[in-house]
Amino acid sequence: MSDQTLAPARASGGSEWAIDLAAVGKIYKGKIHALKGIQMRVREGEVFGLLGPNGAGKSTLVKILMTVIRPSQCKGTMLGEPVGSKHVLRRIGYLPEHHRFPGYLTGAQVLDFYAALNEVPRSVRKARIPELLELVGMQDWGTTRVSRYSKGMRQRVGIAQALMNDPDIVLLDEPTDGVDPVGRRDIREILAELKRRGKTVFLNSHLLSELEMVCDRVSILVHGEVARQGTIDELTAGQECYEIELAGEESAKQLAASLPGMVRFDETGAENAGLAKRVGGRGELATGEWVEVDHAMLRVGTTDAAAVQPIIDKVRAHGGVIKSIRPKRPSLEDLFMAAVDGGGAAPGAKSSKNPKRDMKAAAKGGDS
Amino acid sequence: MITQTIALFVDAYRELNAKKLFWITMLLSGLVVLIYAAIGIDEEGVSILWFRIGFIPVTSEQIPPAMLYKSLFVNLGLGIWLTWIATVLALISTAGIIPEMISGGSIEMLLSKPISRTRLFLTKYATGLLFAGLQVAAFTTASFLVIGIRGGAWEPGLFLAIPLVVVFFSYLFGVCALVGVLTRSTIAALLLTLLFWFMCFVLNFGDAIVMGIRVSNEARVDAYTTSIETKRADTTKILTARHTNQGDPLPAGYVATDEDIIGLTPWASLVFEQRTKSEEMLDALRPWARGVYMAKTVIPKTGETIGLLERWLISMADLKTANQIDETHEAPKIDKDTGEIEMEDSEVSLRAQEVIRSRPVWWVLGTSLLFEGVVLGIAALVFRRRDH
Numbered sequence: 001m002s003d004q005t006l007a008p009a010r011a012s013g014g015s016e017w018a019i020d021l022a023a024v025g026k027i028y029k030g031k032i033h034a035l036k037g038i039q040m041r042v043r044e045g046e047v048f049g050l051l052g053p054n055g056a057g058k059s060t061l062v063k064i065l066m067t068v069i070r071p072s073q074c075k076g077t078m079l080g081e082p083v084g085s086k087h088v089l090r091r092i093g094y095l096p097e098h099h100r101f102p103g104y105l106t107g108a109q110v111l112d113f114y115a116a117l118n119e120v121p122r123s124v125r126k127a128r129i130p131e132l133l134e135l136v137g138m139q140d141w142g143t144t145r146v147s148r149y150s151k152g153m154r155q156r157v158g159i160a161q162a163l164m165n166d167p168d169i170v171l172l173d174e175p176t177d178g179v180d181p182v183g184r185r186d187i188r189e190i191l192a193e194l195k196r197r198g199k200t201v202f203l204n205s206h207l208l209s210e211l212e213m214v215c216d217r218v219s220i221l222v223h224g225e226v227a228r229q230g231t232i233d234e235l236t237a238g239q240e241c242y243e244i245e246l247a248g249e250e251s252a253k254q255l256a257a258s259l260p261g262m263v264r265f266d267e268t269g270a271e272n273a274g275l276a277k278r279v280g281g282r283g284e285l286a287t288g289e290w291v292e293v294d295h296a297m298l299r300v301g302t303t304d305a306a307a308v309q310p311i312i313d314k315v316r317a318h319g320g321v322i323k324s325i326r327p328k329r330p331s332l333e334d335l336f337m338a339a340v341d342g343g344g345a346a347p348g349a350k351s352s353k354n355p356k357r358d359m360k361a362a363a364k365g366g367d368s
Numbered sequence: 369m370i371t372q373t374i375a376l377f378v379d380a381y382r383e384l385n386a387k388k389l390f391w392i393t394m395l396l397s398g399l400v401v402l403i404y405a406a407i408g409i410d411e412e413g414v415s416i417l418w419f420r421i422g423f424i425p426v427t428s429e430q431i432p433p434a435m436l437y438k439s440l441f442v443n444l445g446l447g448i449w450l451t452w453i454a455t456v457l458a459l460i461s462t463a464g465i466i467p468e469m470i471s472g473g474s475i476e477m478l479l480s481k482p483i484s485r486t487r488l489f490l491t492k493y494a495t496g497l498l499f500a501g502l503q504v505a506a507f508t509t510a511s512f513l514v515i516g517i518r519g520g521a522w523e524p525g526l527f528l529a530i531p532l533v534v535v536f537f538s539y540l541f542g543v544c545a546l547v548g549v550l551t552r553s554t555i556a557a558l559l560l561t562l563l564f565w566f567m568c569f570v571l572n573f574g575d576a577i578v579m580g581i582r583v584s585n586e587a588r589v590d591a592y593t594t595s596i597e598t599k600r601a602d603t604t605k606i607l608t609a610r611h612t613n614q615g616d617p618l619p620a621g622y623v624a625t626d627e628d629i630i631g632l633t634p635w636a637s638l639v640f641e642q643r644t645k646s647e648e649m650l651d652a653l654r655p656w657a658r659g660v661y662m663a664k665t666v667i668p669k670t671g672e673t674i675g676l677l678e679r680w681l682i683s684m685a686d687l688k689t690a691n692q693i694d695e696t697h698e699a700p701k702i703d704k705d706t707g708e709i710e711m712e713d714s715e716v717s718l719r720a721q722e723v724i725r726s727r728p729v730w731w732v733l734g735t736s737l738l739f740e741g742v743v744l745g746i747a748a749l750v751f752r753r754r755d756h
């Protein structure tokens with residue numbers, strides 16, 4: 001990739017936000033609220049991940065940004081210009097989900113055609129096509145018709161196509177869809193390269209492990225609302241812990257019985273009373289760290305190894321057999337599940353009987 | 369802006385190029401041209417390739433070669449091939465353009481580009497006319513060469529066929545685009561367009577019938593009147609002579625009355641009756657003619673648009689020569705038993721031609737284009753307002 005192909009991103013008029021949405025809403029046919037006043041900010045030069053379950057409104061939001069769908073309500077800017085302005089699209093690269101390129105075009109013609117629609121001059125297109133085909137590893141397939149491509153190849157050409165106009169923001173909707181592990185690694189490398197050049201990358205995906213590897217910040221969309229938003233560190237803040245796994249449920253029971261001096265259990269510990277062996281509960285250490293017991297698992301809310309030692313001593317003194325001890329940080333999947341279920345799955349996350357209220361609270365918390 | 373337009377047209381060409389039907393149509397076009405290039409005419413008669421066709425008693429003195437090829441081009445090439453068969457093939461090839469454009473996965477790629485929806489839609493619509501444009505351009509160029517080489521007349525007016533056929537096709541394609549936007553279905557777009565075309569055809573057919581009856585009755589009335597006036601002049605002469613001989617001269621400037629004519633020539637009363645009958649027929653026809661004309665004013669005039677080329681290419685005088693009608697043509701004969709007049713078909717069709725040609729070009733093209741504009745406007749509006 002030459003420096004001309006993907007030049008460093010241009011500044012967007014002083015604002016540090018590449019995408020700054022204050023309130024984006026969409027009501028389909030007057031009743032289905034697909035998006036409910038989305039508030040979202042994407043910093044310039046970062047890799048931003050939008051995630052959420054099917055039907056959360058991810059694609060609707062992306063399509064609104066790309067003017068494919070007309071929003072019912074829209075306050076927000078992209079590269080400093082109001083969302084919906086056609087003009088600004090010239091500086092944005094886009095790969096839609098389930099895209100279909102005309103089968104009669106070759107890979108190179110696909111790049112040429114869509115770049116021309118982006119008003120990229122002919123000479124520039126000519127120079128970029130081979131470079132971008134090479135970037136996505138398709139240099140030998142440029143003269144083959146798209147109709148003969150595999151899904152992964154179409155995805156690669158699709159990504160090359162999104163870079164033809166040397167965009168400041170690259171918006172990729174499920175870019176690794178149908179791509180094999182090697183291809184996915186290649187795509188991650190391309191994303192890293194884009195970031196290195198200061199491009200803003202907006203990823204829409206449900207492959208959480210993918211996002212976790214590349215994203216600086218994520219936003220979790222549930223039922224048309226932003227449930228969580230922030231860097232992975234921010235979202236997991238206060239949720240890192242040590243996980244102490246005991247051998248057998250019996251020792252856990254003993255443990256539960258022996259800890260009261262140290263841990264004050266909530267009544268919620270009895271919530272699974274139907275299962276005789278089930279032991280669970282939550283409490284607090286005298287030093288302030290939270291403690292959670294779930295079956296044979298004991299979690300201590302601290303990153304400080306020293307703080308865990310007294311607990312280990314206590315457990316061992318009561319005859320508990322320790323299988324493993326490890327520091328744990330919630331994965332994106334944990335966060336995702338927590339957001340979708342409204343808490344519970346993420347260790348340390350406050351469980352709530354009202355997931356909706358939880359999400360709303362998170363949405364209000366918005367960007368940190 | 370121009371980059372985008374060029375890109376859309378280049379893309380449309382690539383799409384056509386990838387379609388077998390486009391090249392099949394091109395091939396058939398070539399065949400049609402070859403067929404009429406094979407027909408020859410000289411002082412001895414008509415020939416096909418090197419074979420003389422004895423049973424057609426026409427020579428180049430009656431129909432000059434240039435005239436023959438021009439009318440072959442207008443009637444066979446344009447009238448049958450281009451505006452019927454090739455148009456159906458063109459519709460089959462292009463009916464999918466709009467539905468395919470707005471199908472999922474493809475429309476996102478286009479709408480996410482810095483091009484307004486209206487411009488995108490209209491440009492895409494225009495690319496749909498490319499099929500018709502390229503086909504008629506190739507066909508006309510080949511015909512131009514045939515008429516020049518075989519007929520000896522280099523007729524640049526032939527190239528008017530290109531815009532005319534494209535305009536004609538655009539009426540239909542406008543409907544096709546609207547149905548395509550509304551239903552997103554190629555088959556629906558194709559079938560409803562063909563149905564619409566058939567409706568235009570039926571209306572044209574009705575117009576032709578009403579006009580045929582009208583024109584033939586007008587011709588009859590004219591012929592009866594001519595015949596009656598001739599008789600009147602004769603009767604006046606005879607009566608004047610008779611009265612002068614009897615020493616009872618008629619007042620100067622006396623003109624024989626209808627009764628005088630019948631008194632002298634009893635069967636003339638039948639002619640009067642026939643004339644009244646034809647006049648009544650014309651009166652009865654008038655509201656129908658008006659209705660058809662009004663309906664045609666709203667609907668695109670497919671047949672007449674193509675007919676414009678014949679208007680421009682073949683003059684009325686040429687047509688008269690071809691039909692061997694001139695001013696010295698003898699008066700039509702009257703059957704003395706019924707009073708009916710024997711009308712020649714060629715004269716009636718010439719009169720019909722005159723009526724058709726008297727319809728102004730702005731009416732033919734303007735109202736048709738207005739219809740197309742409204743249809744496209746609705747389609748563009750729907751396309752603009754929809755969430756894709």
